[in-house]
Amino acid sequence: MAAFDVDFTLEQGEFTxxxxxxxxxxxxALFGPSGSGKTSALEAVAGLRTPRRGRIAVNGHVxxxxxxxxxxPVRHRRTGYVPQDILLFPHLNVRDNVAYGRRAGNRxxxxxxxxxxxxxPLMNRRVGSLSGGERxxxxxxxALYSGPDVLLLDEPLAAVDLPRRRxxxxxxxxxxxxLGVPLIYVTHLPEEALxxxxxxxxxxxxxxxxxxxxxxxxxxxxQRRM
Amino acid sequence: xxxxxxxxxxxxxVAAIAATALMLVPGVAVAWLLARRDFxxxxxxxxxxxxxxxxPPVATGLLLLWLFSRRGPLGAMLARLxxxxxxxxxxxxxxxxxxxxxxxxxxxxxGFEQVTxxxxxxxxxxxxxxWRVFSTVTLPLAARNILAGAVLGFSRALGExxxxxxxxxxxxxxxxxxxVGIYSFTESGQDEQAAVLLAISVVIAFAAVLASNRLAREA
Numbered sequence: 001m002a003a004f005d006v007d008f009t010l011e012q013g014e015f016t017x018x019x020x021x022x023x024x025x026x027x028x029a030l031f032g033p034s035g036s037g038k039t040s041a042l043e044a045v046a047g048l049r050t051p052r053r054g055r056i057a058v059n060g061h062v063x064x065x066x067x068x069x070x071x072x073p074v075r076h077r078r079t080g081y082v083p084q085d086i087l088l089f090p091h092l093n094v095r096d097n098v099a100y101g102r103r104a105g106n107r108x109x110x111x112x113x114x115x116x117x118x119x120x121p122l123m124n125r126r127v128g129s130l131s132g133g134e135r136x137x138x139x140x141x142x143a144l145y146s147g148p149d150v151l152l153l154d155e156p157l158a159a160v161d162l163p164r165r166r167x168x169x170x171x172x173x174x175x176x177x178x179l180g181v182p183l184i185y186v187t188h189l190p191e192e193a194l195x196x197x198x199x200x201x202x203x204x205x206x207x208x209x210x211x212x213x214x215x216x217x218x219x220x221x222x223q224r225r226m
Numbered sequence: 227x228x229x230x231x232x233x234x235x236x237x238x239x240v241a242a243i244a245a246t247a248l249m250l251v252p253g254v255a256v257a258w259l260l261a262r263r264d265f266x267x268x269x270x271x272x273x274x275x276x277x278x279x280x281x282p283p284v285a286t287g288l289l290l291l292w293l294f295s296r297r298g299p300l301g302a303m304l305a306r307l308x309x310x311x312x313x314x315x316x317x318x319x320x321x322x323x324x325x326x327x328x329x330x331x332x333x334x335x336x337g338f339e340q341v342t343x344x345x346x347x348x349x350x351x352x353x354x355x356x357w358r359v360f361s362t363v364t365l366p367l368a369a370r371n372i373l374a375g376a377v378l379g380f381s382r383a384l385g386e387x388x389x390x391x392x393x394x395x396x397x398x399x400x401x402x403x404x405x406v407g408i409y410s411f412t413e414s415g416q417d418e419q420a421a422v423l424l425a426i427s428v429v430i431a432f433a434a435v436l437a438s439n440r441l442a443r444e445a
Contacts, residue, residue, distance in 0.1 A: 048347050074350040081351040087344055091366045100362075103353035146352040 002182035008054025029197035080143030101146025132159035245322035261338035283388025317394035326379030337371020
């Protein structure tokens with residue numbers, strides 16, 4: 001369980017994202033149409049975008065607080081990030097990708113990660129030869145091995161064939177429950193949000209339009225739209 | 227092939243390799259700065275680095291002669307350390323490096339610009355500091371271009387004539403290179419030696435272009 005304490009405003013050209021969520025959750029799903037600001041919200045937590053004003057804290061670790069002039073550099077944030085385009089390092093094999101993070105301190109055991117994400121047969125492969133689902137699992141292992149306080153995932157099922165999605169969902173559940181790493185993930189598929197999240201945040205056009213336990217939130221949102 | 231010809235070929239190759247080594251670190255550093263950083267005087271640096279490409283090489287040589295002669299600003303400093311540059315083999319290497327640098331910088335810069343910044347951002351989220359990001363992500367991903375740039379710079383160094391003859395002269399057994407040798411031998415009517423040097427130049431240039439094309443294909 002993690003305490004998400006997030007309240008910020010981010011501007012990108014014409015677009016403004018106003019995001020505020022205060023909740024204790026194991027997995028937070030950011031749900032909404034493309035262009036709604038989901039990815040920007042994730043990148044603000046990772047430190048790749050800087051809010052104009054606001055405060056972001058996870059489990060009491062303050063990452064940004066514009067009033068207190070706090071802005072922790074990306075490399076010190078302990079926010080594992082798996083972007084939608086995954087971005088495995090093309091010049092390294094799977095093993096070296098996973099082992100890239102060398103941050104000192106608390107981080108999961110490599111053998112355990114390899115086991116959890118079923119990476120053993122992939123370890124010596126070149127990343128160019130992996131399927132979408134394999135790349136996703138390697139990227140999750142890479143992010144987790146750096147010992148993050150929170151794992152940020154952008155559309156983790158988007159590049160995965162339907163039959164293999166179950167495996168990724170299981171991996172996400174394993175990360176959430178066995179490793180105890182809280183998740184924030186962006187999705188546009190309600191089933192995905194329902195499978196893993198215990199709190200759903202619906203975003204549209206830079207605004208939060210609903211939030212709550214996933215099932216209720218989606219049902220009320222469907223009614224609202226009808 | 228006479229011993230003299232052989233020595234000229236070896237000296238030129240060694241000098242070009244030394245020049246490439248000399249330009250590599252500053253060249254890659256400047257290429258990275260131009261590709262990744264905005265700073266005051268950036269366009270000045272851009273212009274300065276490209277200058278040897280557009281200026282007559284002889285003019286570049288004259289500039290180097292002024293800078294590095296015993297009374298020149300840099301030459302005076304080096305003279306105090308007991309180092310003499312002008313009309314020594316070091317001057318050959320210097321002229322080659324200055325003339326090859328623009329090609330290395332341009333090619334390496336394009337390489338750095340092709341590296342998606344997002345790879346660097348991911349490395350940062352994994353805890354890597356600036357130097358680790360550069361040495362383990364940026365540099366390896368730009369390596370092909372840097373290597374291709376180094377080959378180009380090396381090829382340019384091999385053929386360097388104008389700047390070399392002004393700042394290093396054509397001293398047999400000391401500063402005479404392939405290009406300068408062809409000129410000197412032709413001047414003095416030793417057409418046969420000039421022809422042999424020409425043949426050697428063609429072979430080396432051929433090998434360099436072949437290597438550079440192969441690198442470009444694999445990139």
